[in-house]
Amino acid sequence: MIDRRAFLEKSALLSALGFVPRALTLEEYERDVVGASVSPAAGFRGRPCVVASANGIQGVKLAYDRIVGGTDALDAIIAGVNLVELDPDDQSVGLGGLPNENGVVQLDASCMHGPTRRAGAVGCLEEIATPSLVAKAVMDYTTHVLLVGPGAKKFALAMGFKTQNLLTERSRQDWLRWKSRLNKNDNWLDHDDDVKINWTHGTINMNAVNASGDVSSVTTTSGLAWKLDGRLGDSPIHGAGQYTDNAIGAAGSTGLGEMNIKACGGFLTVEFMRNGATPEQAALKTLERMVHMTEARMLDDKGRPRYDIQVYAVAKDGRYGSATMYDGASFAVCDERGPRLEKCAYLHKAAERPR
Ligand code: ASP
Numbered sequence: 081m082i083d084r085r086a087f088l089e090k091s092a093l094l095s096a097l098g099f100v101p102r103a104l105t106l107e108e109y110e111r112d113v114v115g116a117s118v119s120p121a122a123g124f125r126g127r128p129c130v131v132a133s134a135n136g137i138q139g140v141k142l143a144y145d146r147i148v149g150g151t152d153a154l155d156a157i158i159a160g161v162n163l164v165e166l167d168p169d170d171q172s173v174g175l176g177g178l179p180n181e182n183g184v185v186q187l188d189a190s191c192m193h194g195p196t197r198r199a200g201a202v203g204c205l206e207e208i209a210t211p212s213l214v215a216k217a218v219m220d221y222t223t224h225v226l227l228v229g230p231g232a233k234k235f236a237l238a239m240g241f242k243t244q245n246l247l248t249e250r251s252r253q254d255w256l257r258w259k260s261r262l263n264k265n266d267n268w269l270d271h272d273d274d275v276k277i278n279w280t281h282g283t284i285n286m287n288a289v290n291a292s293g294d295v296s297s298v299t300t301t302s303g304l305a306w307k308l309d310g311r312l313g314d315s316p317i318h319g320a321g322q323y324t325d326n327a328i329g330a331a332g333s334t335g336l337g338e339m340n341i342k343a344c345g346g347f348l349t350v351e352f353m354r355n356g357a358t359p360e361q362a363a364l365k366t367l368e369r370m371v372h373m374t375e376a377r378m379l380d381d382k383g384r385p386r387y388d389i390q391v392y393a394v395a396k397d398g399r400y401g402s403a404t405m406y407d408g409a410s411f412a413v414c415d416e417r418g419p420r421l422e423k424c425a426y427l428h429k430a431a432e433r434p435r
Pocket of ligand 1: 201315336
């Protein structure tokens, strides 16, 4: 430990020798700390690439075509995720999303725009089908970054968004079945007939880079089905559900948001890429960190996670990758070879998944 007197003497000595601490200029910070410039150097040649969760297979094509046509990367990927938000059959996002424990659909979304270093998000937004666009409106029209609950809805209404009932009949029936089976001794008769509830979670994350190396990311979700009223997952949290640094790339996630929030997964993946990892290596290293940050009740006796998370990443030069905890998941990608699903790298074989 250095005491105060020694510290002052040392500081005086350093400043006498000319070592005066001073703030770095933005250029020095980017060169010495970030390791790259946020604004692409003149003549930078990248390749456009869009990467997303598997439910973005149509969205990546739409976004890619728009990026190649000159649309801003964030506007393009938001148009891509709007397809899923407005699809009543995708029960993990927007219209038709599975509701919270009270039967209310509450949506979360966030986005980041690399070239302008701006960000926006909404959480627990009700009755507006496209939270990704409301998140972008927060970014475009306010000095804030995150609005939640009734305030987020008031803001959306002021911006001209229209309300609608987001609870489709199918999602309402799934919620009723869940509720009826909760407790044998309550006043609800059990209805465990037949129908399997296919989804209890899901999300769409989409990240993109254009040919000049400008990067953006967006994530939108109805969050975990049957969640507690007011629960926010990772999707509306910058640095968790998605993250962009225009100097490096972007990353985002789907899966159990609580585990991702603790590891700052979006941010961490971009940091691993900054330190030289490929997008796929970075995604795998982030999953390892999530496991390291996981409480015992969510691990089996071999230390394997009792949950799944997928990480998706794109680098400024157009490289991309994705990883998942257990083998079997795919992700969507579109570049000059067209839209396709590819297999995620994984930490564990599917057979190792705890029962
Ligand atoms: N990440 C989302 C959340 O925790 C859910 C999911 O992707 O499955 O809200």
